[in-house]
Amino acid sequence: MxxxxxxxxxxxxxxxxxxxxxxxxxxxxxxxxxxxxxxxxxNKGLDLQGGISILEEVQGGAVDSKTLDRTIELISMRVNKMGVSETMVAKEGNKRIRIEIPGKFDSKVILDTVAKSGELKFVGPDKVTILTGKDVKNATAYTNDDNQPAISLEFNETGKKKFAIATQKFIGQPIAIYMDADQLTNPTVQAVISDGKAVITGSKTLEEASKQAQIIKSGALPVTLKAVSVKTVxxxxxxxxxxxxxxxxxxxxxxxxxxxxxxxxxxxxxxxxxxxxxxxxxxxxxxxxxxxxxxxxxxxxxxxxxxxxxxxxxxxxxxxxxxxxxxxxxxxxxxxxxxxxxxxxxxxxxxxxxxxxxxxxxxxxxxxxxxxxxxxxxxxxxxxxxxxxxxxxxxxxxxxxxxxxxxxxxxx
The missing domain is CATH 1.20.1640.10 (Multidrug efflux transporter AcrB transmembrane domain)
Incomplete structure (x- = not known):
């Protein structure tokens, strides 16, 4: 048996x-x-299906790791919207960023996309820009008392005044935050905010909130980049x-x-x-x-x-x-x-x-x-x-x- x-x-x-x-x-x-x-x-990498490999270097003096991380996040956002799921954007050393994009072969378009400064803007329901990245002092992600991911926003003096006027005007309505043409988030104004400090909820995960916070804080590319190597496979x-x-x-x-x-x-x-x-x-x-x-x-x-x-x-x-x-x-x-x-x-x-x-x-x-x-x-x-x-x-x-x-x- x-x-x-x-x-x-x-x-x-x-x-x-x-x-x-x-x-x-x-x-x-x-x-x-x-x-x-x-x-x-x-997924097949660049060396197995062809594509572009770019090595960008930060110009000027030394750059801290947080600034470099924010730069990587912004570049990732730009290249990923090209529809290439296997895109790799990674830190290489202390001042360099490696970008690999399989399936794309026009290096000029890629370089122009990566190198542009970018524009962050807060847009009201009337489609008018309320303030820009220059008005943002700080943005950080955290977990609130309800154990939900949130983003804490702090504006400078100029931004504080603009945001107070906007929240009074658009209370109960959404104010969208864009990076270039991409909408990051679209929170609804719950109250008049006059102290220059706001909280954004609605992110699905803390990781998503952290990425959004980094982009908002940067406003635009926080550093100047120069391509030191461009390789097409x-x-x-x-x-x-x-x-x-x-x-x-x-x-x-x-x-x-x-x-x-x-x-x-x-x-x-x-x-x-x-x-x-x-x-x-x-x-x-x-x-x-x-x-x-x-x-x-x-x-x-x-x-x-x-x-x-x-x-x-x-x-x-x-x-x-x-x-x-x-x-x-x-x-x-x-x-x-x-x-x-x-x-x-x-x-x-x-x-x-x-x-x-x-x-x-x-x-x-x-x-x-x-x-x-x-x-x-x-x-x-x-x-x-x-x-x-x-x-x-x-x-x-x-x-x-x-x-x-x-x-x-x-x-x-």
Whole structure:
């Protein structure tokens, strides 16, 4: 009875992994609902689909991190409205900002959009501008007494007078805040504000409120920028890089699967099934986390495939050692996992620490490599210690692993 149950569980598990993998790589249509394949759901970086990479440098003296963060927020707002979801705007060093826009190739338009000063304005319901960014003294985001995100506004003397007149005139009506042509928020005037201090509510999250506060406080770009590097990656070159990377990844994975099958025999088949699940889970995580995959990211992913196999190798070798001492197959498998666990955790945790350091201190491609490395290693630990262990246990119980020769072991 137990053997029959193990056979059924094993077949169901393999079938589930097979369907999961097929859906991930080819997609699935059920009635009017379609599950998209990974090729459509995973964002591709500039080096895989072509686009523009610009490095802007702040002109003048030193700039503090808060000012640079506000500048990045304003630039992000401008380039993201071009409809490119994979846009990357990130700090690079103390005075530089890296902007990568996949799928766009007109560098002049991008440079003009990024470099313009911008205009913040408060507009009444009569469409007349009440005051501008020059009238704003400060803006900060916080969580109010109702545990809701809010923005605290403070105006200078000129703005204080203008806002007092406007709130008296438009009480019960909205005063919209715009950055260029984009509306940031449209709060309704609840009372006459004569002390130059106002509160804006309605933001969905504290993060959204913080972004809006930074833009309002800046009023316009708080610094002068100059493009020190403009690089255009052609669409053809990007497509070739993607196809070559996928081809290299497929060949590398195939060789790993064949090695495990030929060297470890039946346990190698178990490892291959676990590895297929691992690949699908990692790509699914990339899709869910909205990761933008680059050539460096693909390299990190392929590296984690090798590390995922390494965990299985440690387990199988420990199991072999136990079998050579004369233990039963079931006891050897259990002891193999137990003895391999410290080595697996030690090697992977140190790599995760390295990945975290790279991600926190790196930029651009380095961040992409680090992120894929961290995600891959975490999932590799999961699949090795759960999927491989579960399938190996079922294989022993159903008699698929009934001889020590199935592990490639010979007792003298």
């Amino acid at each position: 137990k053997k029959k149950k193990s056979v059924i569980l094993f077949l169901i598990s393999v079938l589930f992994i097979g369907i999961f993998a097929f859906t991930g790589f080819h997609g699935l249509t059920i009635g009017d609902y379609r599950l998209k394949p990974f090729t459509e759901t995973i 052609g669409a053809t070159l990007g497509t070739n890089a993607l196809s070559q990377s996928m081809k290299a990844g497929a060949i590398g994975t195939l060789f790993i699967l064949l090695f495990m099958l030929l060297y470890y025999r039946v346990p190698g088949i178990i490892a291959d099934i676990s590895l297929i699940l691992y690949v699908v889970l990692v790509l699914g995580a990339f899709s869910a986390l909205n990761v933008t995959l680059t050539v460096a990211g693909i390299a990190g992913f392929l590296l984690t495939i090798g590390m995922a196999v390494d965990a299985n190798v440690l387990i199988f070798e420990r199991t072999r050692e136990e079998l050579k001492t004369g233990k039963s197959i079931k006891a050897s498998v259990h002891a193999g996992f137990h003895r391999a666990l410290p080595s697996i955790l030690d090697s992977n945790i140190t790599t995760i620490i390295s990945g975290v350091v790279l991600y926190s201190m790196g930029t651009g491609a380095v961040k992409g490599f680090a992120l894929t490395l961290i995600v891959g290693i975490v999932i590799s630990i999961f699949t090795a210690l759960t999927c491989t262990k579960f399938l190996l246990k079922l294989a022993v119980e159903m008699g698929l692993l009934s001889k020590i020769s199935h592990f490639g072991v010979k007792r003298g």
